[in-house]
Amino acid sequence: MKLAFTLSIKNIFGAKLRTFLNVFVLSFSFVVIIGLKGVMDGWDDQARRDSINWQFGQGQLIHEDYDPLDSFTILDGKGLIPENISGLTPILVHQASIYPQGRMLGATIKGIDLSQKSVLLPTKALINSKYNYPVIIGKRMAESSKLSIGDEVLIRWRDKNGTYDANRITVVDIFDSNVPAIDSGQIWMSIETLWQITGLNNQASFFIADKNYKHKPINFWKFNSQEELLKPISDLVAQKNGSQSVIYFLLLTIALLAIFDTQVLSVFRRQSEIGTYIALGMTRQKVIGIFTFEGSLYSVLALILATIYGFPLLAWFADVGFAVPPADQKMGIPIADTIFPIFGLKLVFGTIFLVLFASTVVSFLPTRKISKLDPILALKGKKQ
Amino acid sequence: MSKGYPIGGKTFMALKNLTISFNEGEFAGIVGPSGSGKTTLLNIIGSLDKPTQGEAIVLDQNISDLTHKKAAYLRNINIGFIFQVFNLLPVYTVYENVEFALLLQQYSGKERKKAVMEALDWVGLTSHANKKPDKLSGGESQRVAIARAMVKRPKILLADEPTANLDSENAHEILSTMKKLNKELKTTFLFSTHDEKVMGYLDRTIHLRDGNIEKDIIKKS
Ligand SMILES: Nc1ncnc2c1ncn2[C@@H]1O[C@H](COP(=O)(O)OP(=O)(O)O)[C@@H](O)[C@H]1O
Ligand SMILES: [Mg+2]
Numbered sequence: 128m129k130l131a132f133t134l135s136i137k138n139i140f141g142a143k144l145r146t147f148l149n150v151f152v153l154s155f156s157f158v159v160i161i162g163l164k165g166v167m168d169g170w171d172d173q174a175r176r177d178s179i180n181w182q183f184g185q186g187q188l189i190h191e192d193y194d195p196l197d198s199f200t201i202l203d204g205k206g207l208i209p210e211n212i213s214g215l216t217p218i219l220v221h222q223a224s225i226y227p228q229g230r231m232l233g234a235t236i237k238g239i240d241l242s243q244k245s246v247l248l249p250t251k252a253l254i255n256s257k258y259n260y261p262v263i264i265g266k267r268m269a270e271s272s273k274l275s276i277g278d279e280v281l282i283r284w285r286d287k288n289g290t291y292d293a294n295r296i297t298v299v300d301i302f303d304s305n306v307p308a309i310d311s312g313q314i315w316m317s318i319e320t321l322w323q324i325t326g327l328n329n330q331a332s333f334f335i336a337d338k339n340y341k342h343k344p345i346n347f348w349k350f351n352s353q354e355e356l357l358k359p360i361s362d363l364v365a366q367k368n369g370s371q372s373v374i375y376f377l378l379l380t381i382a383l384l385a386i387f388d389t390q391v392l393s394v395f396r397r398q399s400e401i402g403t404y405i406a407l408g409m410t411r412q413k414v415i416g417i418f419t420f421e422g423s424l425y426s427v428l429a430l431i432l433a434t435i436y437g438f439p440l441l442a443w444f445a446d447v448g449f450a451v452p453p454a455d456q457k458m459g460i461p462i463a464d465t466i467f468p469i470f471g472l473k474l475v476f477g478t479i480f481l482v483l484f485a486s487t488v489v490s491f492l493p494t495r496k497i498s499k500l501d502p503i504l505a506l507k508g509k510k511q
Numbered sequence: 512m513s514k515g516y517p518i519g520g521k522t523f524m525a526l527k528n529l530t531i532s533f534n535e536g537e538f539a540g541i542v543g544p545s546g547s548g549k550t551t552l553l554n555i556i557g558s559l560d561k562p563t564q565g566e567a568i569v570l571d572q573n574i575s576d577l578t579h580k581k582a583a584y585l586r587n588i589n590i591g592f593i594f595q596v597f598n599l600l601p602v603y604t605v606y607e608n609v610e611f612a613l614l615l616q617q618y619s620g621k622e623r624k625k626a627v628m629e630a631l632d633w634v635g636l637t638s639h640a641n642k643k644p645d646k647l648s649g650g651e652s653q654r655v656a657i658a659r660a661m662v663k664r665p666k667i668l669l670a671d672e673p674t675a676n677l678d679s680e681n682a683h684e685i686l687s688t689m690k691k692l693n694k695e696l697k698t699t700f701l702f703s704t705h706d707e708k709v710m711g712y713l714d715r716t717i718h719l720r721d722g723n724i725e726k727d728i729i730k731k732s
Binding site for chain 1: 550554557559560579580583584585586587588590592594596598600601602603607611612614615659
């Protein structure tokens, strides 16, 4: 081992420029892969946290006929609030149209219990309002409907008998959330007001659970745990992550090709050295081991270099975050203006392991030639 | 034994059915013109090659039967090589080049140091221990090679035209060094050479021509 180590160090530092290039490219891959993956992990974490805080709470109890992703289920997907339940915030979903500046816009009214503490929606702003029909909307909705705080807008809906009714609602607050699902096309008002204007007294489409909720099976309602609700988000992030793998793959390929190339050249040029090792009584396996070790040493040096410049760089990156281009924010999944990357142990050590492993394999492959080398020709300096 | 090389569908016989034995502690040389089979013979004795017919028995081991690993072990412990082109490891210092042979064996650090310094002393290069091979003259390089081959005190030392790249002064110096080591350590020395200067030092001269032994002359002492 001492032998392999000293020999490799000496050889590697003998070829300074080549070594530097190999090590630099590889260290660059380390930093970029960890950086990009960190952004993804940070996004995943932020999206989960925002979704929990704004939308999912500790899980949702949903009417068995209601599918949040299918607006055709809104009409039938509701029922009377069961008795003796606790730790649940009822929400009734109802369809409506609003007419800002004469345009017609489809909207979903969500009536919510104003005293709720399950999610961050600023429902308190609706309590004791001086307006008859106060509502809150999110910044996306405000932007698409061009509504500001204090604006009145005409709203039209059908009551429980299917008869059209209309009134004027007033925007009393605009909240800033990263979760499009509770924002785009959504209008939040008191559930009691919604009961009153629709006649759907005491009905709800779903409930948001808080920490006090203990689930027991209950007729007509099904419970979706927090994890189940979050799954599509994590799946989407994972999918994005997958498409980014192309970048990792290219980077690693370039770095590994450089090592591979160095190794091929090294085995070719150093044939008389290899012959000498064999003549001195080294087994071919040991010679292969030395050359492989030498190649994989590049990744160790790259790791050291990556730590030197990558650690402060990534630490700074984690601090200032990654500004998301506005276009990306229009995706249907929660995404903040700035994502703060998270560099977890699993990510860092996983990447290190991957790069070390791959570079060792790539270092090994060209050295297999050594086992076929004729030591006599090698000693004579004849290239094989 | 015989050794044939396949060349374009035919076999070229580099060694033709020759029989020879060497005695322990001998200082013997195989002499003959270029292409006569000297290197081939030494390589077989050194277990780097195998005869195609017959047997080569080295230290009670049949070379043809050795696996790669067994052959490596034989060379590691019992056989030292000296080459025409020195073949020092360029990234190592003189000291490390000599130490290298011991790193393949189970020596403690202290034993290694003692053995390496002693070997450098044999060849008069203790003061060059920290130099790199590219800072050495040809004669010095070959002396390092001798130290590297002898540091493990092998039973057999094989030197393939060791003086071919040296001037006559260096050639004489190297030969007297080897002769001295042969006396002190009882190592068997086998040379290949077509250098007249070498022949004067040999106790036994085996003349090879076209893969056959022409003459085998033992000098009376
Ligand atoms: N690998 C080989 N393939 C074919 N012919 C070889 C090979 N090695 C040596 N020879 C031939 O065998 C003969 C003896 O070679 P060698 O032992 O190197 O001679 P010497 O060392 O006496 O000059 C030469 O004619 C040489 O061309
Ligand atoms: Mg020869």
